[in-house]
Amino acid sequence: MFLGIEIGGTKLQLGVSDGQRPQFAAIERRTIDPARGAPGILDQIESVGLALAQKHPIQRVGIGFGGPCDSLTGNTTKSHQIAGWEVFPLVQWCEQTFQAPAAIGNDCDLAALAEAKYGAGVGAQSVFYVTIGTGVGGGFVLNGQPYGGGRPAVAEIGHLRPGLHEDRPEATVESMASGWGIASTARARLAGDVARSLEHVRPMLVEIARQQRAQRLAVSELTDEEYKADLLQRCGREPEKLTAQMVAQSAADGNEIAREVLGHACQTLGWAIAQMITLLAPEVVVLGGGVSLIGEQWFFSPVREEVQRYVFPPLLNSYRIVPAKLGELVVVHGAIALAASG
Numbered sequence: 001m002f003l004g005i006e007i008g009g010t011k012l013q014l015g016v017s018d019g020q021r022p023q024f025a026a027i028e029r030r031t032i033d034p035a036r037g038a039p040g041i042l043d044q045i046e047s048v049g050l051a052l053a054q055k056h057p058i059q060r061v062g063i064g065f066g067g068p069c070d071s072l073t074g075n076t077t078k079s080h081q082i083a084g085w086e087v088f089p090l091v092q093w094c095e096q097t098f099q100a101p102a103a104i105g106n107d108c109d110l111a112a113l114a115e116a117k118y119g120a121g122v123g124a125q126s127v128f129y130v131t132i133g134t135g136v137g138g139g140f141v142l143n144g145q146p147y148g149g150g151r152p153a154v155a156e157i158g159h160l161r162p163g164l165h166e167d168r169p170e171a172t173v174e175s176m177a178s179g180w181g182i183a184s185t186a187r188a189r190l191a192g193d194v195a196r197s198l199e200h201v202r203p204m205l206v207e208i209a210r211q212q213r214a215q216r217l218a219v220s221e222l223t224d225e226e227y228k229a230d231l232l233q234r235c236g237r238e239p240e241k242l243t244a245q246m247v248a249q250s251a252a253d254g255n256e257i258a259r260e261v262l263g264h265a266c267q268t269l270g271w272a273i274a275q276m277i278t279l280l281a282p283e284v285v286v287l288g289g290g291v292s293l294i295g296e297q298w299f300f301s302p303v304r305e306e307v308q309r310y311v312f313p314p315l316l317n318s319y320r321i322v323p324a325k326l327g328e329l330v331v332v333h334g335a336i337a338l339a340a341s342g
Contacts, residue, residue, distance in 0.1 A: 001025065001056045003098065004335030005045060006107060008032070008066040009081030012041060014048050015332040016056045019340030022118035022326060022333055026052055038084030046097055053098055061094050061102040062339030064110040064331040071105055072150040103338050109146045109155070110334025111326075112139025115286045117337045119325035124283040128276060129324070130157055132269065133289035136174040140280060145341075160272050177269040179244035179291045186247045186261045187239045190228050227257040248294040262298055265291075270306020277319055278312040288324030 006013040015027040028048050033040050052058075067085065068077035074091025094102040105113070112129035121127035121141070129139045136158030140147040148154025158174035161167070175181050231250055235242040250258035273285060292299060304321050326333050 001058055002336045002339040003049060003052065003056075003058045003061045003100075004064070004332040004339060005049070005061065005094075006064045006066075006331040006335060007041060007045075008107065008331075009034075009079065012044055012048075013329065013332050014045070014052060015329065015336065016052050016058070017333075017336045019336050022114075024329075024332075025056055027329070027332070028052065032082065034082055037082055038079075038088060041082065042093065045094075049098060058098055058100050060339040060342050061098055061100055062110070062335035062337070062342075063090060063094060063102060063104040064107040064335040064338075065090065065104055066107045068153060069104050069106055070150065071103065074102070074104055076104075077152075101342060103342055105146060105149075105334070105338055106139070107331045107334075108137035109139040109148075110338055111288065111324075111330045112141045112155075112286070112334070113146050113337050114326055114330045114334035115288070115324055116141040116144065118333055119330070120286045120322045121284045126280070126282040127284045127286060128155070128280060128282040129286045129288065130269075130273065131289035131324075132178060132287065132291040134178060134180055136172075136178045136269070136272075136289075138276070140282070146338075155276075157272050157276055160275065162268050162271055173268055173272040177265040177272070177291075179289075182244040182247055182261060182265045182291070183242050185264065186231060186242055186258065189257050189261060190231060190239050190242075224257065227255045230255050231258065244291055245294070248298055251298055262294075263302060266299065266302040267306045270303045271310045273303070273321070274307045274310035274312075277307065277315055281315055282319060285319055285321045286324050287321065288326075288330065292323060 001016050002019045004015045004017065010032055012030045012032055015024045017024050030044050030048060065076055067079040069075065070077060074089060076085040076088045076090050079085040091102045091104050108129065108131055111131060112127060115121045115129050116124065116127040125143055127141045131137045138155040138157035140155045158172060160173045161171055162173055162176065231242065234246045234250060247258045247261055251262045300321065300323065307321065308316060324330065
């Protein structure tokens with residue numbers, strides 16, 4: 001049996017499986033206390049993991065780490081959420097704790113491995129996985145193996161900067177297309193920081209008189225206020241509580257501001273996926289994470305359209321863009337797949 005460990009910023013998950021299928025003999029989940037830092041998480045892994053090992057003899061351990069890590073040395077590089085992971089020898093620690101060989105990978109790389117081996121990418125030689133949640137991450141699996149092991153970072157699609165003028169490191173695909181980015185853009189619209197696009201009315205404006213133009217703009221501004229009021233009502237008039245899911249539901253209910261915000265996020269993500277396809281030509285692109293749960297009409301369909309718009313034309317129709325299958329346990333499945341491959 002193999003032990004898979006997922007170390008995130010808010011949750012810790014451990015599972016035991018034979019590595020042959022996406023089923024667990026046992027699964028445990030714990031909430032992480034950020035105040036205790038890495039030592040607190042190590043305590044949890046030791047207590048929960050050893051209890052699992054007493055019931056299920058462990059051959060090998062796989063670790064999916066929520067941050068950059070070095071798969072060759074077995075060290076974590078750092079965590080962006082939890083203190084104490086700077087250059088920590090996690091593989092060595094696990095081997096000493098569980099008396100079994102261990103291996104480590106970035107959580108998104110292992111999610112890609114899981115979807116390729118057990119999920120939506122089964123049967124394909126090349127699978128690119130994108131998670132769109134609080135952030136946007138990526139992983140690439142080629143011939144059943146995660147690509148880029150030992151490199152400082154790989155497949156970081158969320159950190160592409162969409163356009164020649166995006167020269168600030170914080171202006172990324174993640175900042176525009178993640179759940180946080182969608183909510184942030186909507187809040188900016190509520191605050192009046194982003195002007196409403198008039199592209200859709202310009203052809204008509206050329207044909208109408210100045211008085212009619214002023215009247216149309218006044219109606220547009222009034223409608224904008226109604227859309228803003230709708231978004232504010234959904235978050236209890238507390239914009240900081242606005243979420244991507246609220247924006248998506250508002251879009252489905254006909255709110256044009258929400259539709260523009262969501263459309264811009266899908267355009268940005270579709271552009272990024274198209275660049276990746278142009279470079280790597282994967283057979284399957286798997287989309288997971290909380291934002292992907294918005295569904296077909298307001299997420300998958302517009303993302304596919306934008307990919308077609310931007311991708312290298314000879315690659316059109318050479319790939320499939322599909323929903324992830326393994327849910328919130330995908331990283332644990334990937335950790336077990338990594339362990340089983342050793």
